[in-house]
Amino acid sequence: MGLTKNYLKFAPAGVCNVIGSSWAGIELLPSGSLPGHTDIGIHVCVGACESLVVWDIRTGDKVKTFTNGASMVTSISFNGSNHLAVGYLNGSVSIFPLNDAGESVIFEGHQSSVACLAFDSDEGLRLASGGKDTDIIVWDIVSQRGLYRLKGHKNEVTRVRFIPKRNILVSSSRDTFVKFWDLDIQHCFKTITDHTSSVGDFIFLKDYSYMVTGSAMQDLKVWSLEYIEKDVIEFADKRPRLETLDDEKEEQQVKCSLLGTIPKECKEEILSMFTRGSLFGFHGNDKRLTVYKIRSDDEIEHKLKKRTKKLKKQAAENGQTDSGISVSLTIDDLVVKLQTVFASFKIRAFQILEHEEEKAKIVALLKDNSIETYGLEHRRVEKPVVDTLSKFSLPGHRNEIRTLAFSSDSSAVMSGSSESIRIWNRSSLKCVRSFTSGYTTSSAFVFGDRHVVVGTRSGQLEIYDIAAGLQEDSIDAHEGIVRTICLTTDKRGLASGGEDKQVLLWDFDYVLEEAEDESKQPRRKITVVPKKKVEMADVVLCVKYSNDMKYFVASLLNSKIYVFFADTMKLVWVLYDHDFAVTCIDISTDSQILISGSIDKSIHIYDLQFGQCLRFIKCAHDDRVNSVQFLPNTHLFFSSSHDGTVKQWDADTFQNILILRGHHNNVTCLAVSPNGKFVASSATDKSLRLWEKTEEILVLDEEKELERERQLDDKEREDLVIPGERDNEAVIVGSKNTRTESSADKLIEQIIEDFNSKDSTNSSVKKSSDVLKQIPSSELEAALLLLPFVYVEQLLPILATIIEDEAEVELPWRCVMLLVRVHLGQITNNRTLLPVLEKLRRLRILLKQEKELINFNRVGLLFLKQKLEDRDSIMLFSDVTNILNEKKKRRRRKRAIVTIKA
Numbered sequence: 001m002g003l004t005k006n007y008l009k010f011a012p013a014g015v016c017n018v019i020g021s022s023w024a025g026i027e028l029l030p031s032g033s034l035p036g037h038t039d040i041g042i043h044v045c046v047g048a049c050e051s052l053v054v055w056d057i058r059t060g061d062k063v064k065t066f067t068n069g070a071s072m073v074t075s076i077s078f079n080g081s082n083h084l085a086v087g088y089l090n091g092s093v094s095i096f097p098l099n100d101a102g103e104s105v106i107f108e109g110h111q112s113s114v115a116c117l118a119f120d121s122d123e124g125l126r127l128a129s130g131g132k133d134t135d136i137i138v139w140d141i142v143s144q145r146g147l148y149r150l151k152g153h154k155n156e157v158t159r160v161r162f163i164p165k166r167n168i169l170v171s172s173s174r175d176t177f178v179k180f181w182d183l184d185i186q187h188c189f190k191t192i193t194d195h196t197s198s199v200g201d202f203i204f205l206k207d208y209s210y211m212v213t214g215s216a217m218q219d220l221k222v223w224s225l226e227y228i229e230k231d232v233i234e235f236a237d238k239r240p241r242l243e244t245l246d247d248e249k250e251e252q253q254v255k256c257s258l259l260g261t262i263p264k265e266c267k268e269e270i271l272s273m274f275t276r277g278s279l280f281g282f283h284g285n286d287k288r289l290t291v292y293k294i295r296s297d298d299e300i301e302h303k304l305k306k307r308t309k310k311l312k313k314q315a316a317e318n319g320q321t322d323s324g325i326s327v328s329l330t331i332d333d334l335v336v337k338l339q340t341v342f343a344s345f346k347i348r349a350f351q352i353l354e355h356e357e358e359k360a361k362i363v364a365l366l367k368d369n370s371i372e373t374y375g376l377e378h379r380r381v382e383k384p385v386v387d388t389l390s391k392f393s394l395p396g397h398r399n400e401i402r403t404l405a406f407s408s409d410s411s412a413v414m415s416g417s418s419e420s421i422r423i424w425n426r427s428s429l430k431c432v433r434s435f436t437s438g439y440t441t442s443s444a445f446v447f448g449d450r451h452v453v454v455g456t457r458s459g460q461l462e463i464y465d466i467a468a469g470l471q472e473d474s475i476d477a478h479e480g481i482v483r484t485i486c487l488t489t490d491k492r493g494l495a496s497g498g499e500d501k502q503v504l505l506w507d508f509d510y511v512l513e514e515a516e517d518e519s520k521q522p523r524r525k526i527t528v529v530p531k532k533k534v535e536m537a538d539v540v541l542c543v544k545y546s547n548d549m550k551y552f553v554a555s556l557l558n559s560k561i562y563v564f565f566a567d568t569m570k571l572v573w574v575l576y577d578h579d580f581a582v583t584c585i586d587i588s589t590d591s592q593i594l595i596s597g598s599i600d601k602s603i604h605i606y607d608l609q610f611g612q613c614l615r616f617i618k619c620a621h622d623d624r625v626n627s628v629q630f631l632p633n634t635h636l637f638f639s640s641s642h643d644g645t646v647k648q649w650d651a652d653t654f655q656n657i658l659i660l661r662g663h664h665n666n667v668t669c670l671a672v673s674p675n676g677k678f679v680a681s682s683a684t685d686k687s688l689r690l691w692e693k694t695e696e697i698l699v700l701d702e703e704k705e706l707e708r709e710r711q712l713d714d715k716e717r718e719d720l721v722i723p724g725e726r727d728n729e730a731v732i733v734g735s736k737n738t739r740t741e742s743s744a745d746k747l748i749e750q751i752i753e754d755f756n757s758k759d760s761t762n763s764s765v766k767k768s769s770d771v772l773k774q775i776p777s778s779e780l781e782a783a784l785l786l787l788p789f790v791y792v793e794q795l796l797p798i799l800a801t802i803i804e805d806e807a808e809v810e811l812p813w814r815c816v817m818l819l820v821r822v823h824l825g826q827i828t829n830n831r832t833l834l835p836v837l838e839k840l841r842r843l844r845i846l847l848k849q850e851k852e853l854i855n856f857n858r859v860g861l862l863f864l865k866q867k868l869e870d871r872d873s874i875m876l877f878s879d880v881t882n883i884l885n886e887k888k889k890r891r892r893r894k895r896a897i898v899t900i901k902a
Helices: 230-237 246-250 297-317 700-716 738-756 761-774 777-785 789-805 810-822 824-828 831-872 879-901
Strands: 007-016 026-029 043-048 051-056 061-067 073-078 083-088 092-097 105-108 114-119 126-131 136-140 145-150 157-163 168-173 178-182 187-192 199-205 210-215 219-227 254-263 272-276 279-283 288-294 335-342 347-353 359-366 370-377 385-392 403-406 412-416 420-425 431-436 440-446 451-456 460-465 470-476 482-487 493-498 502-513 523-535 540-545 551-556 561-565 571-575 582-587 593-598 603-607 612-617 625-630 636-641 645-650 655-661 667-672 678-683 688-698
Touching: 007 645, 007 655, 026 073, 026 347, 026 359, 043 073, 043 359, 051 073, 073 114, 083 114, 083 126, 092 114, 092 126, 105 777, 126 157, 126 168, 136 168, 145 777, 168 199, 187 254, 199 272, 199 279, 210 254, 272 347, 279 335, 279 347, 288 347, 288 359, 335 370, 335 385, 403 667, 403 678, 412 440, 412 688, 420 451, 440 482, 440 493, 451 482, 451 493, 460 482, 460 523, 470 523, 493 523, 493 540, 502 540, 551 582, 561 593, 593 625, 625 667, 636 667, 645 667, 655 688, 655 700, 688 700, 738 761, 738 777, 738 789, 761 789, 761 810, 777 810, 789 810, 789 831, 810 824, 810 831
Parallel strands: 114 157, 157 199, 403 440, 482 540, 540 582, 582 625
Antiparallel strands: 007 688, 026 043, 043 051, 051 061, 073 083, 083 092, 092 105, 114 126, 126 136, 136 145, 157 168, 168 178, 178 187, 199 210, 210 219, 219 254, 272 279, 279 288, 288 335, 347 359, 359 370, 370 385, 403 412, 412 420, 420 431, 440 451, 451 460, 460 470, 482 493, 493 502, 502 523, 540 551, 551 561, 561 571, 582 593, 593 603, 603 612, 625 636, 636 645, 645 655, 667 678, 678 688
16 A cells, blocks of 8 residues: 655735725725824725735835635725724625724625625614625624615615614615615615616715715716604604505605706716715716815805895896795705816725815725825815825736746745836735836746846847846847746746747847946946747747756647757657647656646646656636646646636646635736745736745645535525515525534534433523524524524523523523514414413513613713713713814914904
8 A cells, every 4th residue: 555645735825916906995094093003094994805904105004904704805894983894705794893902793694795885873883785686784783693684676786875863774776776775664765766877876965965876877966855854754654544655655754856967077987986074076987086065054055145136136127026036056056066186097996084174185096006195275275286195006016917936045026017027025025126117928037036037018028137126138039929938947048939939049148338428337237149049830828948958848829839859949749639729838847747738728747758648637727727837846736727726736646736715816827936835826806925835734635625615605605584574675684604504503413412411401501502602693593594493492492491590681582583583383383382482471571671771771871971071071982073173173263364364
């Protein structure tokens, strides 16, 4: 019996190059929100792939990182005080505390990505999330559970916002509708249907008195909102049913009338809108950000009086009476356009901060992986002035990375994109050098890692000096794109292949560069000189030298692989097993095995000595294979693909050893360090990920089992709905997955153990209570819904005993209410459960006492707060900030008046 082959596991070692993903938004954190940081308006929170990153845009430092899961961040929201809500691509929602005082909370309820999030107020006790699955879920942050799922939209929900004082939720969707939800009864009482295209966003103005909606139409719509008090609604409900029309029902809480329209410059759909203070802005899928000012009540009154005076004057000139003259509010009275801000690239999201009397800050997240800050002077100047204060872009490329390479000592990584080349420190993952270049397609370190050579899309070979930060030379190599370059084993030359169907062999050399100043000595610079040209049958996609310099291999667009003798370039083999173009090849260190990857999703393993195909892995990936590379001195190799994964293979046993997941889009390139301890990969999500070899032994059977569980979890993820409530507007929140199934299994095991146990009642009740407490609050409903009625019948008496014996009644009563609601028919028809229901009815007095105790404590705290305010003559909590701001404004106004008088 042969020995089992051991493999060491590769684990994530870090991510860099991502400033802010274009799928998520941006949040500006106010002063004092981060512990240890008191600066105003310099910290921004953005989504960076699966992480949430807080940047200091003044210093360029990463202040804080929040990570919870491997899915991509799609939306973020800040409650204004201490908590950040993050929505993910897999439909989950996480809550992170900024001060590290508590643990993060995970909610799962959506079946697809979370498109929008919103807190109900600055306290943030409730959170609403809208997803691409057309559902809206309202979460309770305190009890850490989903309250209800609102159904009504027919397409992706683009925005949700609360009207806190009225307990109303407003939502917009790509189905062209804007809906108003009464959260007291979980019912949609009004729908705006005036839009003819998808509604991208909406905002409220002047304390929820007006609403602005943006879509792909030519203008924004401004709506006037009039709220009706509840006592008036209750009086209207007393009318006979036959006299109440549907339209009247909709107008009972909010009367919504179209006030006018605001023209927009962009022709595309509105992507986001934001308002703060007296400013609001919006943008589409372009570089323009339009900023408007909201007039104050005094300004609006002044304009109306001025217009009335003008109308009365015109009436007097025409000999008419002015008794019937009246003016109504228009859009021009409410808002005025300030300026259009032009960013350097397309805008993804933005926020406004008014922290000075006459100047506002605008922070915009751009789609080119950068953050720009603008200053807008709009108070003391006739024409508003926009200044670009800073562009935060150093830590990353503007576009996706197209080539990667390790230095010879594995201490640095080079990345190249369409606009620059960057050198990264491998241990800290910080950018230590940056060069402006052309569109790079291939790269390599040369001359003791002091220089780099890259091939470009324009057909040139460019050489850069890392220490000097300068371009040494640029050589016109090919007439088309330089697809690939490969160094010789002795590092004295290289080979390049391009779009012009040629393979060029080069030697490195030194040349003297004449100095501009005659007094200076000529400087030696490195260049390459042509050695040989080989014509090929089609476009060359990849070239490789064998380690013993015996063979030279080239893969072409015509799906063939050509093997030459490296010294004479005489053709040895032609390998034609692939069906489509061969995108990548590599040769093992012992020059025995050749591997190739293709657009046909397959990987071929060849014996290089005899040109024989050893194994054909047909579906190695779910999409085209982009890169393959051997680990040095082994027959293990890595492959990357457009399916977003990096896989490790054994070329001897032809087995898939490991799947490295982390990228959220197409993996473009791959590099393995010369010492074999690190792997670098990049993708179109702009992330550069580093994987490090650990000392943990990898067991193939365990990895296969984990992969099967992951696939099973993705297939079984579905909503749990109570029978008979599937078509309701509001249903229970819950999703079936492996975690909820595991919680249900543990609960069933404890129920069976209690049923068969001969221990004392108190011991069994305590164990059941402990099992219920171990289930996460956000997964409790889903776990209870998975219980068969046979175990529900045994669980209800246990819950009644827990309520009777223990002081904590909230958790067991929550379970009882859900189980009775779900299984009401079966419970009432079961005679054995009637005594249990009677016992629970008597025990309701405990729940009532708990509620009275909480209300008593709440009133007592409010009383103590009032006493402290009266004693110290100050306002506690959030009111003190508003009072200080008002005092500062008054002082500035007095100073301005004194200056004018002087």
